[in-house]
Amino acid sequence: MSRTFYVTTPIYYVNDVPHIGHAYTTLAADVIARYKRLKGNEVFFLTGTDEHGQKVEKAANAAGETPLELADRVVKRFQALWEKLDVSYTDFIRTTQERHKNGVSHLFAQVLAQGDIYLGEYEDWYCTPCETFWTETQLIDYKCPDCNRPTEKLKEESYFFRMSKYQEQLLAHIEANPDFIQPKSKRNEIIAFVKEGLRDLSISRTSFKWGIPVPGNERHVIYVWFDALANYITALGYPDQSGNFGKFWPVDAHLIGKDILRFHAVYWPTFLMAAGLPLPRKVFAHGWWTVEGQKMSKSLQNVVEPNMLIDKYGADAVRYFLLREVPFGLDGDFSHTALVHRINSDLANDLGNLLNRSTAMINKYFDGIVQTPGPLSALDQAYRAKTEAMVTQVDAHLDELAFSKALQAIWEVISAGNKYIDESAPWALAKDPAQHERLGTIMYCSLESQRIIYHLLAAFMPKTATKALSYLSWDAPPTEAGLKWGGLATGTKITKAEPLFPRIEEGTRD
């Protein structure tokens, strides 16, 4: 009965340190993974690191260490960050692991054996000092874009993948599956790109050593993207069908940044076609974050360091902000004022305050004990219906990875919850003993709606949800059954809540 769900982030290149962009993709994957688990799916959530390639080799040399030593160091930083952000990944793959190298070799050998990989010559502009090939369009005045020194046209022996062979098949698949590549604007770009014609792809290098050797020809190292993309199946144990690979492939969603869409929407599917494997169900390219209106870059020194944000605002606030502020798929701007604003108005005023006022009242009026609700008035029923509708809406939005819409739908009910209290005015009823049952019913509806809200929010803000639910004496982990109205039992002891998100005074920022 249990369905499976497989979601991935890209594997992050160890030549870079974690920044807000990495955190964004990973958090999105975490939210969907947590939600699918709550819905009863068996979830496989994969993230990891890409550790091969010339840049890593050179950076390691420069630092006087081996590439693997460099990778070990950076991997720890990623893993520490994910822990800090409460990222619930199932597996963390490193491309230097044996399981991965074996899988990649197998994939390469198989495609080679069937004739879709052939040995040829790769010709492009080469910068000798940098030991790097550039395409003509990358050159600046025929000079190396990295070091500005002259380049020369050079030939290198290389293995090629017959990508051209799969052009029509890929196009047909994209057109037959409207949700395969998302968002739609990106899908159009890929269709246009494929229609212009796919050329065979160079998938090996002889100019450096730090990578997986081509089976049967150790002078060649497998091209970094062929190596990296395969992580999505090697982590499942490919080519062994008996375990996770048979169980979880094809993947339900590859979440990626828009800069690597072509690799995931063109290269990867054609590799899979050649290998006779099913294609991913969905590839979703999200947007970029600018920072205070400016493009993030090392030279501007405005790269947002997630650790600093978490220390300052807390993991859940960061998680909420990133997924609420911008529709998944569009670019967004990160700013401290926007973040503080979201914390104060959405989290402190709307969400937190609702929990506070309701838990305070039930303690004041009923010593914190949940009463058996009487008949629901029209007002109560409308509120309940809105809460129930939210559960369906959130489910639909999350199916489309529309995180921000899902949160909006939740916040509509939070707003309705504040309004509900206002309109039913419990403090007035409390003065009239004859209204005792009515008062208990209102408390019930308010808290029950919130209990369901925190079940949904558990995917987005796990710590906050756990804490809020504990005030409602709900200590079990959130489940799908918990999304149904009526879960709050008569006699439950409600604790008066401490503020979940204290307001942040504007202007106290550094």
Place this chain on the structure above:
RNA sequence: GGCGGUGUAGCUCAGCUGGUUAGAGCACACGGCUCAUAUCCGUGUUGUCCGGGGUUCGAGUCCCUGCACCGCCA
């Protein structure tokens, strides 16, 4: 240069197959409540819906054109 997209209140954006007085959130102003983290609720202001032309009984919504910005490709 080719293909695609965008241009709607101060800000960020919704507005599907054209149909009465163009919406939401935030911000701002005023009013109300007091259970609550000076929180919550209500009301209200601002829009040549980028410019121009056209189709139509009727267009933010379709067509043409101009401008601006963005993306992909070259």
